[in-house]
Amino acid sequence: MTQNNNPTSGEDSLIARYFKPLATDPGAFNLDDDAAALKAAGEDIVVTTDAIVEGVHFLPDDPPDTLARKALRVNLSDIAAKGAVPSGFVLTLALRQADEAWLKPFAEALGEDAAHFGCPLLGGDTVSTPGPLMISVTAFGRVPEGRMVHRSGAHPGDRVVVTGTIGDAALGLDVLRSGLVAETLVGDPVAREMLASRYRVPQPRNALARIVRAHASAAMDVSDGLAGDLTKLCAASRVTAVIDVQSIPLSQAAAGLLARKVIGIETLLAGGDDYEILCAVPGHRMDAFTREARQAGVAMTAIGGVIAGHSPPSFLDAQGRELALQRLSYSHF
Amino acid sequence: MTQNNNPTSGEDSLIARYFKPLATDPGAFNLDDDAAALKAAGEDIVVTTDAIVEGVHFLPDDPPDTLARKALRVNLSDIAAKGAVPSGFVLTLALRQADEAWLKPFAEALGEDAAHFGCPLLGGDTVSTPGPLMISVTAFGRVPEGRMVHRSGAHPGDRVVVTGTIGDAALGLDVLRSGLVAETLVGDPVAREMLASRYRVPQPRNALARIVRAHASAAMDVSDGLAGDLTKLCAASRVTAVIDVQSIPLSQAAAGLLARKVIGIETLLAGGDDYEILCAVPGHRMDAFTREARQAGVAMTAIGGVIAGHSPPSFLDAQGRELALQRLSYSHF
Numbered sequence: 165m166t167q168n169n170n171p172t173s174g175e176d177s178l179i180a181r182y183f184k185p186l187a188t189d190p191g192a193f194n195l196d197d198d199a200a201a202l203k204a205a206g207e208d209i210v211v212t213t214d215a216i217v218e219g220v221h222f223l224p225d226d227p228p229d230t231l232a233r234k235a236l237r238v239n240l241s242d243i244a245a246k247g248a249v250p251s252g253f254v255l256t257l258a259l260r261q262a263d264e265a266w267l268k269p270f271a272e273a274l275g276e277d278a279a280h281f282g283c284p285l286l287g288g289d290t291v292s293t294p295g296p297l298m299i300s301v302t303a304f305g306r307v308p309e310g311r312m313v314h315r316s317g318a319h320p321g322d323r324v325v326v327t328g329t330i331g332d333a334a335l336g337l338d339v340l341r342s343g344l345v346a347e348t349l350v351g352d353p354v355a356r357e358m359l360a361s362r363y364r365v366p367q368p369r370n371a372l373a374r375i376v377r378a379h380a381s382a383a384m385d386v387s388d389g390l391a392g393d394l395t396k397l398c399a400a401s402r403v404t405a406v407i408d409v410q411s412i413p414l415s416q417a418a419a420g421l422l423a424r425k426v427i428g429i430e431t432l433l434a435g436g437d438d439y440e441i442l443c444a445v446p447g448h449r450m451d452a453f454t455r456e457a458r459q460a461g462v463a464m465t466a467i468g469g470v471i472a473g474h475s476p477p478s479f480l481d482a483q484g485r486e487l488a489l490q491r492l493s494y495s496h497f
Numbered sequence: 498m499t500q501n502n503n504p505t506s507g508e509d510s511l512i513a514r515y516f517k518p519l520a521t522d523p524g525a526f527n528l529d530d531d532a533a534a535l536k537a538a539g540e541d542i543v544v545t546t547d548a549i550v551e552g553v554h555f556l557p558d559d560p561p562d563t564l565a566r567k568a569l570r571v572n573l574s575d576i577a578a579k580g581a582v583p584s585g586f587v588l589t590l591a592l593r594q595a596d597e598a599w600l601k602p603f604a605e606a607l608g609e610d611a612a613h614f615g616c617p618l619l620g621g622d623t624v625s626t627p628g629p630l631m632i633s634v635t636a637f638g639r640v641p642e643g644r645m646v647h648r649s650g651a652h653p654g655d656r657v658v659v660t661g662t663i664g665d666a667a668l669g670l671d672v673l674r675s676g677l678v679a680e681t682l683v684g685d686p687v688a689r690e691m692l693a694s695r696y697r698v699p700q701p702r703n704a705l706a707r708i709v710r711a712h713a714s715a716a717m718d719v720s721d722g723l724a725g726d727l728t729k730l731c732a733a734s735r736v737t738a739v740i741d742v743q744s745i746p747l748s749q750a751a752a753g754l755l756a757r758k759v760i761g762i763e764t765l766l767a768g769g770d771d772y773e774i775l776c777a778v779p780g781h782r783m784d785a786f787t788r789e790a791r792q793a794g795v796a797m798t799a800i801g802g803v804i805a806g807h808s809p810p811s812f813l814d815a816q817g818r819e820l821a822l823q824r825l826s827y828s829h830f
Contacts, residue, residue, distance in 0.1 A: 191541075193647065196733055198717050199545040199579045199638075201645045204537025208524075211619060212532040213587045213635065217626045246532045254546045256589070256633045286544060293550045295628020300589045302546065302635040305532075312534045314526065384531050400529055 178262050179290050182271035186278050186285035189252055200286035202252065207306040209251070212242040214387075215300035222364075223340055228266045229273035230364040231299060236277050238387065239303035241368035241439040243283075245385040247313035247377030248305025250283035250370060256300040258293040281370055311377055318382035318401035318444035322470040325380075325453070327369045327440040327462055329415040330390050334435020335427070336363030348426045355417040362415075366439035371460045376443055379453040383443035389434040392493025393442055395476050401444070405477040407468035409433075409487060433479065434491045444470050511595050512623050515604035519611050519618035522585055533619035535585065540639040542584070545575040547720075548633035555697075556673055561599045562606035563697040564632060569610050571720065572636035574701035574772040576616075578718040580646035580710030581638025583616035583703060589633040591626040614703055644710055651715035651734035651777035655803040658713075658786070660702050660773040660795055662748040663723050667768020668760070669696030681759045688750040699772035704793045709776055712786040716776035722767040725826025726775055728809050734777070738810040740801035742766075742820060766812065767824045777803050 184195050191201040202209060216222055216235050226234075236253065243250050255274075259266075278284050283303065336359035338345040349356045368385075376383050382401050386393045390412070398404050409429060414422065421427045445453050450466070457464045468477075479487040517528050524534040535542060549555055549568050559567075569586065576583050588607075592599075611617050616636065640646075669692035671678040682689045701718075709716050715734050719726045723745070731737050742762060747755065754760045778786050783799070790797045801810075812820040 197579075197645075197648050198575045199543045199581075199645065201640075202537075202542040202544055203642075204535075204540075204542060207537075209535040209537060209542060210532045211535055211587060211635075211637075213589055213620060213622050215589045215591065215622050215624050215633070217591060217624050217628075219627055220625050242531045246530075248532075254544060254635055256546055256548045256635075258548065258550060258631055287546060289546050289548050289633070291548050291550050291631075292553050293629060293631065294552055295550075296626060298591055298624075298626065298628075298631060300548070300622070300633045302587055302589075304544075307534075309536075312530075312532065315530050 178264055178267060182267050183285060186271065186275045189284040189286060192284060192286045195287060202304060206309065208309050208312060210243060210246050210248040210305040210307055210312050211302065212239055213300065213302040214238045214242065215298060217298045218296035226364060228270035232270045232274035233277050233365045235299040235301050236274060236283070237366045237368045238439060239301045240281050240283060240370055241366060241385040241387070243303055243305035244368050244370040244373045245376065245383045245441045246305065247311065247373050247383065248307045249373060250281050251304045251306050252284050252286040253301050253303040254286050255288035257288065257290045258298040259290065260293060260297065307377065313377055313380055313383045315382055315384050315397050315400035318397060318403050318470045320403055320470055320472045322381050322444035322446050323450055323466045324405050324407060324468040324470060325445050325464050325466050326386065326390065326413065326442050327372060327464045328367065329413045329418065330438055330440065331418050331432025331435050332359050332362035332415050333437035334431060335418060335421065336360045344426060345421060348421065358415070359417055363437055366437065368439055369441045369462055372441055372457060372462045375453060375456045375460060376441060379449040380443035380445050383441055386438040386440045386442050388436050389493035390438065390442065391433040391479065391489055395492055397442060398477055402474065403470050404473035404475050405468055405470050407477055407479045409479050410482050411465060411467045413465040429487065430489055430491065433489065434493055436493065511597055511600060515600050516618060519604065519608045522617040522619060525617060525619045528620060535637060539642065541642050541645060543576060543579050543581040543638040543640055543645050544635065545572055546633065546635040547571045547575065548631060550631045551629035559697060561603035565603045565607035566610050566698045568632040568634050569607060569616070570699045570701045571772060572634045573614050573616060573703055574699060574718040574720070576636055576638035577701050577703040577706045578709065578716045578774045579638065580644065580706050580716065581640045582706060583614050584637045584639050585617050585619040586634050586636040587619050588621035590621065590623045591631040592623065593626060593630065640710065646709055646713055646716045648715055648717050648730050648733035651730060651736050651803045652779070653736055653803055653805045655714050655777035655779050656783055656799045657727070657738050657740060657801040657803060658778050658797050658799050659719065659723065659746065659775050660705060660797050661700065662746045662751065663771055663773065664751050664765025664768050665692050665695035665748050666770035667764060668751060668754065669693045677759060678754060681754065691748070692750055696770055699770065701772055702774045702795055705774055705790060705795045708786060708789045708793060709774060712782040713776035713778050716774055719771040719773045719775050721769050722826035723771065723775065724766040724812065724822055728825055730775060731810055735807065736803050737806035737808050738801055738803050740810055740812045742812050743815050744798060744800045746796070746798040762820065763822055763824065766822065767826055769826065
C-alpha cells in the first residue's frame with residue numbers, strides 16, 4: 165500500500181493494520197513495498213477495473229461491509245465473464261477520514277470475500293478526499309494463453325444465455341430509496357430484503373468461468389442493463405439477436421411486480437447492477453454448457469438466439485411483437 | 498473501457514473517441530472489451546497503483562494536460578524504482594462531467610506520455626462524481642522472474658544514492674499557492690516556472706530502471722519526502738543510515754532560498770512529490786552504477802551510508818551535528 169504510512173500518523177497505521185491481513189499472496193510482500201509482483205506462469209493475465217462512487221453507484225448509508233463486497237464483486241464479475249480465474253486485486257480508497265468504525269468492517273468483509281473468491285489483496289493506495297467516498301478496484305485473473313472470452317465472438321445460430329435473474333438490483337435500489345417498489349412491497353419484508361441485497365451485494369458467477377471459457381463464443385457481465393449490454397455484445401460481434409422476453413429469468417418478486425403493473429419490463433431490462441453473465445453459446449455446445457452449469461450450481465436460461473444483422477437486438481413479447489424500449493441501459497452521466 | 502458506452506450517450510462516446518487512440522497494445526482489444534490481457538512471457542509483472550485527487554494532490558486550476566502526465570508519471574516512478582520496464586496501465590477517471598474541452602487535452606497529453614514511456618493504455622473506467630476530480634492509475638511493468646527491486650534489501654556498508662534534486666516540487670506547490678517562495682522569487686520567473694513545473698509534471702527516472710535492477714540492493718521512489726521515505730526504506734531493510742545533509746542535491750533555486758533562510762532544510766527533506774529514485778548501492782557496485790547512470794543521462798548523488806541499527810536515519814549538518822526534524826514526510830490525512 166502506498167498510503168503515506170508516516171509513523172507519526174495514527175490514521176495511516178490504522179489502514180495498514182486492517183489491510184495487511186488481506187495480503188495473503190507472496191507477491192503482495194505483506195504490503196511493505198511500493199509494488200506487487202504477479203507471476204503469470206505461461207498464462208495470460210486478465211485485467212479489469214471498476215470503481216464505485218458514493219451517491220452514484222451506492223447510497224451514502226450503505227454499510228461498509230456491503231460496499232467492500234460490492235467493490236470487489238463487480239470486478240470479479242468481469243473476471244468470471246472473461247472465463248478467467250481470479251488471482252488478486254489492488255484497491256484505491258478515497259476517504260474523507262480514516263475512521264476505524266468504518267475501516268474495520270470494510271476490511272473484514274473485503275478479506276472474507278477475497279478469501280472466498282481466491283482473490284487476495286496485492287496492494288493499493290489510500291488517499292484523502294474532501295468529496296464522496298470512492299472505491300476503485302483493479303482485479304486480475306488468469307486464463308490459458310489467448311483464451312480470454314471476448315464480447316466479439318458471437319455467431320448467427322448461437323443461443324443467448326443469461327445466468328440468475330434479471331432486474332432485481334434495479335428494484336432493490338428503488339426499495340432502498342423508498343420508491344414505489346418499496347411502497348408496494350410494504351407487507352413483504354422478505355422480498356424487500358432480497359431485492360435490496362441484490363443491489364448491495366452482487367453474486368458474481370465465478371463458478372461458471374471455466375464453463376464459459378469451454379463453451380461460450382462470446383460473453384460479458386450484465387452491469388448496465390441486459391438490453392444495453394446485449395446491444396454491446398452484438399455490436400462487438402457484428403451480429404444481432406432476437407430475445408423472447410417471456411423467457412427472461414425473473415425472481416418471484418420481480419415477476420409479481422410486473423404482473424401487477426407496478427413496473428414495466430423496461431425497468432428490468434434496462435436496470436443496472438445485475439452482475440449476471442450474458443453469453444452466446446453455439447447450439448452444439450448447449451447440452452454440455454447446461455449440464456456443467458447445473459453441476460456448478462449456477463442457474464442459467466436460454467433467452468433467444470443470435471442472428472445475422474446490424475440492427476440492435478429485438479425483444480419480442482408473448483405475441484411475437486417487438487417491444488419499443490425507450491432506454492437500453494443505465495448511464496450515470 | 499467499461500464506461501457506460503450506451504450509444505445514446507454523447508458523453509460516453511466522447512470518452513471512447515479520445516481514449517481509443519491510446520490503446521495501442523493488442524492486449525487492450527481497442528478498449529472494446531470488458532478487460533485487457535497481459536502477456537507475461539516468463540517475466541514477473543510489477544503492479545503499482547497511485548491516485549491523485551483535486552484539492553489534495555493537485556490544484557483545481559492545474560491544466561488537464563499536466564494532470565494527465567502527473568497521474569501516469571507518479572506510477573511510472575514506482576515502476577522505475579522497482580527496476581521494471583513499463584508495459585501498460587489502466588485508468589479510472591472520476592469526473593463531474595465529460596467535457597470535451599477538458600478531455601481532449603487530457604487524453605492527448607496522456608497519449609504522448611504513454612508513447613514516450615512505452616506504457617500504453619490497457620483499459621479503464623470512467624465514472625461520474627459530484628465531488629472532486631480523481632484520477633487513479635494502476636500501472637504494470639516487467640522484470641525478469643524474481644528480480645523486482647525491494648525496499649528491504651539494504652545492508653550496512655551500502656551507499657545511499659538519490660537521483661535528480663530534492664525539494665523542488667514542494668517549493669513549486671508554494672509558488673502555485675502564491676506563498677512565501679513565490680513572493681521571494683517575484684523577480685525570477687524562470688525559477689518560479691521551474692519549481693512549479695517540478696510539482697506539476699514529475700520526471701520519472703525510468704531510464705535508470707535497468708541500472709537500479711543491476712546494482713541497487715534496495716530502492717523506492719521519493720514521493721512523500723526524502724526523510725520519511727528513507728525512514729521507510731531503512732525500516733523495511735532493518736538498518737539505519739547516516740546522511741550528510743550538505744551533499745543532498747538541490748536545485749540552484751532551492752539552494753538560494755535555503756541560503757537566504759526563506760525556507761529551512763526541513764521543507765526540502767520532508768516535502769513531497771519529488772519522484773526521484775532513492776536507493777542503496779553496495780560499495781563495490783558504485784563505480785559501475787555511477788558510470789551507467791551517467792551514460793543514461795540521469796544525475797545521481799551519494800548522500801550517505803547505510804549502517805547497522807534500528808533508529809531512524811540521522812541527518813548531519815556541515816558540523817556533523819544531527820538535525821532534529823519535526824516532520825519526516827508529507828501526509829494528506
